[in-house]
Amino acid sequence: MAKSARASSKKFNNQRKAASVFAPTENARAERLSAKLLELAKQPKPESSDVNMNTEDDDLQVEITTRDDNDTAMEVDASTKTTKPRRSGRVIAKSKHKKSKMVFQNLANILVPISILIFAIGFFPYKPFLPGLAEYESLEIGPPPSGPFDKLVFMVVDALRSPLNRRTGQLTSDCSDFVFSENSGFEFTQSLIRDGSAVPFTANARSPTVTMPRIKSITTGSIPSFVDLILNFDEADTSSTLSAQDTWLAQLKARGMGKLLMFGDDTWLKLFPDTFDRTDGTTSFFVSDFTEVDNNVTRNIAGELENNDWGLMVLHYLGLDHIGHKSGPRSPNMVPKQQEMDGIVQTLFEAIESKNHLKSTLLVICGDHGMNDAGNHGASSPGETSPALLFISPKMKAISSGLSAPATPKDDFEYYSKVEQSDLAPTIAALLGFPVSKNNLGAFIPAFLSFWPSARDRVQILMRNAKQILGIVTAAFGDELFDPESMSDPCFLEPTDINTLACQWRCISQKARSVADARHIDAEWLSETSTWLRRAQDLMSAMASNYDIPKLLLGLALASVSMLLSISSTVSRGYHWNSDAVPLLLIALSYGIMMFASSFVEEEHHFWYWSCTLWLAYLGSRQVAKTRRISLFGWSLVALAALRIMRSWNQTGQKYAGEPDIVKIFLLPYPELLWILVAATYGIISFNILASLDGLPYVISTGLSSFLVSAAFSFKLAFTAEDAPELVVGFAKAVYDMFQGQTLLFRARLVFALISITAVWAIYRSIVGGPRASRTSAYLFHYLYTLLALTQSRATNIPILLLSSLLFNFLQSSNLSIPQITTSSILLQHATFFAFGGSNAISSIDLSSAYNGISSFNVIAVGFLTLISNWSGPIFWTSAANLLLMKKAHEGQKDVFRQHITLLTAFTAASIAFVMAACTALRTHLFIWTVFSPKYLYCMAWGLGQHLLINVGFGGLLYWLSSR
Incomplete structure (x- = not known):
């Protein structure tokens, strides 16, 4: 009771004190407030356009708090100068500023594809060609000679090369041979070389070493455009046809030398529509198959050898190339496939020997390109x-006494005399007796001149070839230097390449008549003419393409504008993270400078590996210093160790391609270790998917996750059993046997x-x-994509995604800013691309999973699956970055994804601009077509595919779904 009395007394005293002390102040404030409200009421109302209620504006954060009644309205004083119209003006200015930044960012991303395509049109133009068929022109030295052959069997064994260990220069015991060396499966072919029935050469196939450009070079004698490399991957493309160009196929058809037959790779049917009379085409991109694809060719041979109505039979075998793509040149399937091809050579040769209507048939065997030590090609x-390259016929014994076989290479892969692959066109033309193609840059192979004993005939063959190439040379440089009546004598001018060529032409053309009239051929003149042909060929082949300089500069300018817009949007955002963006700026500048050195472009992976290592070490040390948490130090060590293992997983680049790596040293010899890692990866994914299915009953979520992962794992086992059966051993073989019965097509479709x-x-x-469901679903999307990436990756690369998950856990445990998230994403996207075996060479493109779940060619489906197969690592980090950004958004940061994309666009535009500048400045460089052109194609893929489609499109969709 005493306490209650005291409390009541105290309360009464406070009330009395407040009434006597504070009441006058309260009354005065109330009067001032009333006067102020009356004054505001008399002012004009603001326009509706001045009112901005956009609560999402990150530059204007409205904070609503609850205050005591005593605090309300007491801040209004006569000295207060703030008015509502003034605040409204600031809102309008900030809104306009935000909109301008959004416009800058959107415009920058729109300019990225525009600049890429404009530059590509200027850098990879279609080369002009002379239309119509060539005709024999009248020469003073007489009519053209007839050829010793009247039929041609042209057998292409895709990717047929001669293998050699580049590092040691020695054949290794486990290295399967292709044709000429000791371990070859072509034993019968080598016997033909020894007895003189086959004349062998090592051909030089200029880059790009893929099928379509090489067939163009073989049939026209010209140097193909790099555009053909892009068209080579589109099975449905018909724009690259050679139907309007002069080729030896067109010459054969025009002269009625018999029907034209084609069996094998349907690239021939795309290049030569309505040319062949009987065909049986097979698609070239089902690389999982190397049996039926060749049986479909061989089944036509026996019947056609009995027919006498054809003049040309093209046989294009794909099996050996497919084995290379799947398992490399050391695959256990390689020698049996060579023996199969050797048996076909034997069948053809014995038919030519025994059948009267085939007595004058020439058999040419060649590879359209070779393959590297990884089994790929394109670089x-x-x-x-x-x-x-081999020319085979019993008639060859008349000009050849035989060569040693197997042979010892003189240089890298050079077992016999080296010729240009384009030399096939004029050589075939002469051997079958028709004019050389108008656009030919090939030189007749001098070894076959012995078929014509007459000096006049030999002069005819070389001079007609020389005059045809002269027409191309004069079209490029003018004819004044080559005109014997010209006042300018090139022999007395500065000894440039063209002046030297013109001087030599005058000499050989003046001697041609006297040499033709002589009883014996002048060996010196033959040598000089052959040298001139080769010089002219080298000059025209090495000439810079007909670049469209204005388009190159326009593309570069637009890429630069895109970069400046992105940087402007980045700098003007005012988010106070400029210091965190400095490392990304340094990376972009270093990368750009590196693009001007061909060796750095070829070995680009080292830049990303070391940059990523330094970045992870920087993040780890910074986080440890900031938080003093020992666990972060442990995660830093785990992340650095994971990255170090990832770097050594696959050897890539050019210098050390095919050298020992983790896959070759540990996984291929010990497949049990491989499947332990693969099973662990699938198991972790299964638990992660199960944890993310919290919206379903436990029984359903458990069954769904188990069924999904089991179907994916069984598909990978079955795929590997077809792809590399030597890897499916032990418990993997036992599990594979349990799941047998379904086709790969069904399994893949079930997983998808x-x-x-x-x-x-x-x-x-x-x-x-x-x-909460949005956040859980974001993680489910990430794990589902990871499962898709596992499905599209080679079994030996699956553990890389396990290592990537460890790196992601380290980044999750660190409190990263948005620029740090973006920088981490960029670095790890590129690092994992190379860790999976990627490079800046076309040969590193992996097509082994491009047809999973597809029964026929579909450009969209194949393109999508090829993108997933080759960019599985970068796409993983797009998804992982979304989870890190989602975390920042849930912490209360505004406009998170837009900040991220602004930085990504700035880096992408800068890298594209630097690559364009390098290609423009170095367009006459020796390695422009072998190094810088492929690099620009990859630049296109990174800009259009990875940045716009994946980072902006797919990443934006994921962020939108996770932030709802």
Whole structure:
């Protein structure tokens, strides 16, 4: 009672004190407030356009708090100068500023594809060609000679090269041979070389070493455009046809030398529509098959050898190339496939020997390109540019006494005399007796001049070839220097390449008549003419393409504008993270400078590996110093160790391609270790998917995750059993036997269907389930993509995604700013691209999984699967970055994804601009077509595919779903 009395007394005293002390002040404030309200009421109302209620503006954060009644309205004083119209003006200015930044960012991303395509049009133009068929022109030295052959069997064994260990110069015991060396499966072919029935050469296939450009070079004698490299990957393309160009196929058809037959790679049917009379085409991109694809060719041979109505039979075998893509040149399937091809050579040769209507048939065997030590092609390594070439016929014994076989290489892959692959065109033309193609840059192979004993005939063959190439030379340089009546004598001018060529032409053309009339051929003149042909060929082949300089500069300018717009948007945002963006600026500048050195372009992976190592070490030390948490130090060591292992997983680049790496040293010899890692990766993914299916009953979520992962794992086992059966041993073989019975097509479609169904459910949950469901679904999307990446990756690369998950856990444990997230994403996207075996060479493109779940060619489906197969690592980090950004958004940061994309666009535009500048400045460089052109193609893929489609499109979709 006493306490209650005291409290009541104290309360009464306070009330009395407040009434006597504070009441006058309260009354005065109330009077001033009333006067102020009356004054505001008399002012004009603001326009509706001045009112901005956009609560999402990150530059204007409105904070609503609850205050005591005593605090309300007491701040209004006569000295207060703030008015509502003034604040409204600031809101309008900030809104306009935000909109301008959004316009800058959108415009920068729009300019990225525009600049890329304009530059590509100027850098990779279609080369002009002379239309119509060549005709024999009248020469003073007489009519053209007839050829010793009247039929041609042209057999292409895709990727047929001569293998050699580049580092040691020695054949290794486990290295399967292709044609000429000791371990070859071509034993019968080598016997033909020894007895003189076959004349062998090592051809030089210029880059790009893929099928379509090489067939163009073989049939026209010209140097193909790099545009053909892009068209080579589109099975449905018909724009690259040679139907309007002069080729030896067109010459054969025009002269009625018999029907034209084609069996094998349907690239020939695309290049020569309506040319062949009987065909049986096979697609070239089902690289999983190397049996039926060749049986479909061989089944036509026996019947056609009995027919006498054809003049040309083209046989294009794909199996050996497919084995290379799947398992490399040391695959256990390689020698049996060579023996199969050797048996076909034997069948053809014995038919030519025994059948009267085939007595004058020439059999040409060649590879369209070779392959590197990884089994791929498209670049310019010696293995890729050195396919085998053989001319076979019993008539060859008249000009050849035989050569040693197997042979010892003189240089990298050079077993016999080296010729240009384009030399096939004029040589075939002469041997079959028709004019050389108008656009030919090839030189007749002098070894076959012995078929014509007459000096006049030999002069005819060389001079007609020389005059045809002279027409191309004079079209490029003018004819004044080559005109014997010209007042300017090139022999007395500065000894440039063209002046030297013109001087030599005058000499050989003046001697031609006297040499033709002589009883014996002048060996010196023959040598001089052959040298002139080769010089002219080298000059025209090495000439810079007909670049469209204005388009190159326009593309470069637009890329630079895109870069400046992105930087402007970045700098003007005012988010106070400029210091965190400095490392990204340094990376972009270093990368740009590096693009001007061909060696650095070829070995680009080292830049990303070391940059990533330094970056992770920097993040780890910074986080440890800031938080003093020992666990972060442990995660830093784990991350650095994971990155170090990842760097050594696959040897890439040019200098050390095919050298020992983790896959070759540990996984291929010990497949049990491989499947332990693979099973662990699938197991972790299964638990992660299960944890992310919290919106479903436990029984359903457990069954779905188990069924989904089991279907994916069984597909990978079955795929590997077809792809590399030597890897499916032990418990992997036992599990594979349990799941036998379904085709790979069905298995792949089942996996894709289950992933799609689960993704649709996750989308539904994101839209209707609220913030928590959106966050859970974001992780489910990430794990579903990881499972898709596992499906599209080679079995030996699957553990890289396990290592990537460890790196992601380190980044999750660190409190990163948005620029740090973006920098980490860029570095790890590029590092994992190279860790998976990627490079800046076309030969590193992996097509082994491009047809998973597809029964026929579809450009969109194949393109999508090829993108996933080759960019599985970078796409993983796009998804992982979304999870890190989602975390920042849930911490209360505004405009998170836009900040991220602004920085990504700035880096992408800068890298594109630097690559364009390098290609423009170095367009006459020796390695422009072998190094810088492929680099620009990859630049296109990174800019259009990875940045716009994946980072902006796919990443934006993921962020939108996760932030609902």
